[in-house]
Amino acid sequence: MQSIQANNYKVHFNQNAYEALNIHLKENKYSNLFIIVDNETNEHCLPIFLPLLETDLTIEIIEFESGEVNKNIETCIEIWNVLTELGADRKSLVINLGGGVVTDLGGFVASTFKRGVDFINIPTTLLSMVDASVGGKTGVDLGNLKNQIGVINVPQMVLIDTEYLNTLPQSEMRSGLAEMLKHGLIYDSAYWKQFLDLKAIDFADFDALIYRSVEIKNEIVVQDPTEKNIRKALNFGHTLGHAIESYFLESETKKTLLHGEAIAIGMILESYISLHKGLITANEYAEIKTAIKSIYEDVKVEENDIDPILELLIHDKKNEYGLIQFALIEGIGKIKINQSVENKLILDAFQDYKS
Structure with a gap:
């Protein structure tokens, strides 16, 4: 499938997605790589993704509990603290591997950490493939109010691999x-x-x-x-x-x-x-x-x-x-x-x- 040109980034599909990602990693001198997942994508999607990644960078996995209830500023603070403890800097890359909660929250975390580091979205649910991961909206909920806190900031790229849909319930x-x-x-x-x-x-x-x-x-x-x-x-x-x-x-x-x-x-x-x-x-x-x-x-x-x-x-x-x-x-x-x-x-x- 041909990649789709968005505003200052591309959406890549299936096998082409990983080729584009690995070229991007070779062409950009990132200091380290952080993959943000929830507990579901850590178990079901990360094992699919990691073998396709070609890099010598140090990789750190940051996991939080799945669910809209955890899409809040408290979770962001926890991740910002982990990034700081693990030595993330302005040249770090964040990859958000998950559904809309992960791509929304992870995009916001990356956009605000040290005033912004590069991030890539890899949506793993149908909802995040067709909606949440595309368009540059990032953010979290304020109490029960949806997406009240956030910024519009585009990723380096979005990678859509429909293989991940096989991990989803109906x-x-x-x-x-x-x-x-x-x-x-x-x-x-x-x-x-x-x-x-x-x-x-x-x-x-x-x-x-x-x-x-x-x-x-x-x-x-x-x-x-x-x-x-x-x-x-x-x-x-x-x-x-x-x-x-x-x-x-x-x-x-x-x-x-x-x-x-x-x-x-x-x-x-x-x-x-x-x-x-x-x-x-x-x-x-x-x-x-x-x-x-x-x-x-x-x-x-x-x-x-x-x-x-x-x-x-x-x-x-x-x-x-x-x-x-x-x-x-x-x-x-x-x-x-x-x-x-x-x-x-x-x-x-x-x-x-x-x-």
């Missing part, structure tokens, strides 16, 4: 699929149509679907790297989805949702809002709702859950001048950003989801 594959569905809904109706019958998908060709998803995200990001305009399109499903994800993460009585599970709900809700703002047709909404619900189980949202979810919208990073801003679809394959939505319509969307 739930993680479904989680990543939500972002692929989103890319179709906001940008490419033909791509969306490919997912309407999952049974018809030839998963031998799944690499091509991943490639197109990365391509779509990259085409949007190169136009607007710092999210002042069209990049906001990528937040479709995320305004309500992130609030739901944060609420379920904080609740002691709710089962924590995977990112894609929450975004799937958000896409249905925000498609309903798009319908009632006259942006999509009833047939388009029915198609979206049916397709998403055929993949993701319904999540029980009680009446007393809705108000605290809505309160979390206040902290959404897209808000401007105190106004909550939505990215809504304007027909399948098109987007309309900076849309204000009244609370009653949001409440109606929740009622429709539950019906």
Whole structure:
């Protein structure tokens, strides 16, 4: 597969990825190499990766506990301390091997340590391959608020090897699929149509679907790297989805949702809002709702859950001048950003989801 040119870095695929990495290591005089993993990728992915690495550099592995609950500044402090103790300097290289939590947090750690050291992302989940590792967003959660602390800073390269997907449970594959569905809904109706019958998908060709998803995200990001305009399109499903994800993460009585599970709900809700703002047709909404619900189980949202979810919208990073801003679809394959939505319509969307 041909590499994709992003803003000041490339996304390399499968075997080409390791060739590009090893050339990069030979051409750059790094002092040492730190690989950040969580306990899952340390066990399942690091044994795949290390034999493919060609370097004489001293390699140190830094592991933290997996899960969104550990994507916080406390984990960063622990890693910064370890880097300091192990003699990391401005010429060190950090490789983030893992899912979105690892690439987000590891990218932030590298971007801020000694005011920034080089880093490379190697996503190992479907979600991080098509979303988290591409685009330069790094960061951590603040309490239960998603990605409140962070910087936009691009890696030296992103390496996508779909071999790592064989280490994932089906739930993680479904989680990543939500972002692929989103890319179709906001940008490419033909791509969306490919997912309407999952049974018809030839998963031998799944690499091509991943490639197109990365391509779509990259085409949007190169136009607007710092999210002042069209990049906001990528937040479709995320305004309500992130609030739901944060609420379920904080609740002691709710089962924590995977990112894609929450975004799937958000896409249905925000498609309903798009319908009632006259942006999509009833047939388009029915198609979206049916397709998403055929993949993701319904999540029980009680009446007393809705108000605290809505309160979390206040902290959404897209808000401007105190106004909550939505990215809504304007027909399948098109987007309309900076849309204000009244609370009653949001409440109606929740009622429709539950019906």
